Amino acid sequence: MTTTASQSLAIAARGLRKSYGEKTILDGIDLTVPTGSIFSLLGPNGAGKTTVVKILSTLITYQADELYVGGHDLASDPQNVRASIGVTGQFSAVDGLITGEENMILMADLHHLSRGEGRRTVAELLERFHLTDVAKKPASTYSGGMKRRLDIAMTLVGDPRIIFLDEPTTGLDPRSRHNTWQIIRELVSGGVTVFLTTQYLEEADELADRIAVLSDGRIAAEGTAEELKRLIPGGHVRLRFADPVAYRSAVSALNEATTDDEALARQASSDGTRRELRSILDWLDSSGFALREVSRDDEALALRIPSDGGQRELRSILDWLDAAGIEADELTVHTPDLDDVFFALTGGLNQPAKEAVR
Numbered sequence: 001m002t003t004t005a006s007q008s009l010a011i012a013a014r015g016l017r018k019s020y021g022e023k024t025i026l027d028g029i030d031l032t033v034p035t036g037s038i039f040s041l042l043g044p045n046g047a048g049k050t051t052v053v054k055i056l057s058t059l060i061t062y063q064a065d066e067l068y069v070g071g072h073d074l075a076s077d078p079q080n081v082r083a084s085i086g087v088t089g090q091f092s093a094v095d096g097l098i099t100g101e102e103n104m105i106l107m108a109d110l111h112h113l114s115r116g117e118g119r120r121t122v123a124e125l126l127e128r129f130h131l132t133d134v135a136k137k138p139a140s141t142y143s144g145g146m147k148r149r150l151d152i153a154m155t156l157v158g159d160p161r162i163i164f165l166d167e168p169t170t171g172l173d174p175r176s177r178h179n180t181w182q183i184i185r186e187l188v189s190g191g192v193t194v195f196l197t198t199q200y201l202e203e204a205d206e207l208a209d210r211i212a213v214l215s216d217g218r219i220a221a222e223g224t225a226e227e228l229k230r231l232i233p234g235g236h237v238r239l240r241f242a243d244p245v246a247y248r249s250a251v252s253a254l255n256e257a258t259t260d261d262e263a264l265a266r267q268a269s270s271d272g273t274r275r276e277l278r279s280i281l282d283w284l285d286s287s288g289f290a291l292r293e294v295s296r297d298d299e300a301l302a303l304r305i306p307s308d309g310g311q312r313e314l315r316s317i318l319d320w321l322d323a324a325g326i327e328a329d330e331l332t333v334h335t336p337d338l339d340d341v342f343f344a345l346t347g348g349l350n351q352p353a354k355e356a357v358r
């Protein structure tokens with residue numbers, strides 16, 4: 001990337017490395033975050049997310065081939081980087097002993113705002129974050145959601161163009177989490193860039209324009225939520241049967257369909273059966289699936305057929321069910337979600353083994 005290109009981005013990192021003694025935490029990662037976007041860094045506990053935030057916010061040393069934040073070279077111009085960023089860490093900067101307003105004024109003083117400007121900014125932010133009514137109360141009396149709002153409001157006092165939010169909704173209830181998401185969206189619509197770390201995949205899915213998955217000190221994958229979901233298999237149609245007899249006949253229809261054409265012709269004793277089996281084979285041909293990929297769950301009386309959940313595939317599955325005279329009690333489409341991606345890329349989930357048909 002040219003220097004000019006890197007400078008036009010909110011964050012441009014190439015070959016970012018960090019070690020503690022012998023232990024490599026970041027093994028040469030690249031990050032490209034366009035201005036005005038939400039970028040989310042995902043990773044299991046201890047992956048190095050906070051380490052990245054600390055480096056990008058000039059708090060700790062690092063090695064890199066190139067590192068620009070807010071258009072400033074972090075190695076030679078950390079002062080200007082600091083002037084363009086705001087950081088809300090996992091551990092709140094809110095002082096519980098003083099009021100919300102006093103916390104805000106403290107930030108205004110830290111940013112050397114004049115008294116008048118400081119008061120104006122603080123009042124505006126308290127209003128924007130629905131904290132005016134409680135502004136004169138000690139912050140220790142605030143709920144978790146209110147404290148988090150105050151924390152973000154404090155970050156905004158210096159009018160940063162890039163905001164680092166390190167796990168901003170950890171521990172919040174669903175309503176407060178949704179409120180925080182709304183705040184983040186509003187920030188971005190005002191032109192701010194948000195660099196977000198989160199343990200909640202749903203959060204990255206909801207908010208982020210781009211997501212990077214950090215694993216073993218490297219970026220395991222990067223893209224939009226949709227791109228990441230396409231990276232891994234996991235989409236399937238689940239057919240569940242209430243009646244064990246119906247379930248067994250569906251399994252045996254599948255078993256029969258795995259036999260080759262000639263054997264099928266021999267097995268098929270009636271025109272009807274041949275037609276059924278032919279339609280199964282046609283379905284297989286048209287859908288391009290190998291039947292051995294269909295897995296069964298005898299306990300739940302369910303079959304799991306790999307599928308992208310698209311209209312064409314769903315239609316052929318339904319056609320096949322009709323042709324084979326199989327009536328499932330429940331048909332559900334499962335498209336891979338970020339959880340699937342996360343676990344697949346970070347190796348954190350031992351998927352329960354599914355028994356293949358046959």
Ligand SMILES: Nc1ncnc2c1ncn2[C@@H]1O[C@H](COP(=O)(O)OP(=O)(O)OP(=O)(O)O)[C@@H](O)[C@H]1O
Binds near residue numbers: 043
């Ligand atoms: N000052 C330090 N000295 C030695 N090792 C450290 C130091 N700070 C962090 N580490 C190690 O670096 C690794 C990454 O830590 P980091 O806090 O960046 O992970 P994280 O992805 O933010 O995790 P979490 O989701 O649990 O917050 C961990 O193994 C941690 O023990």
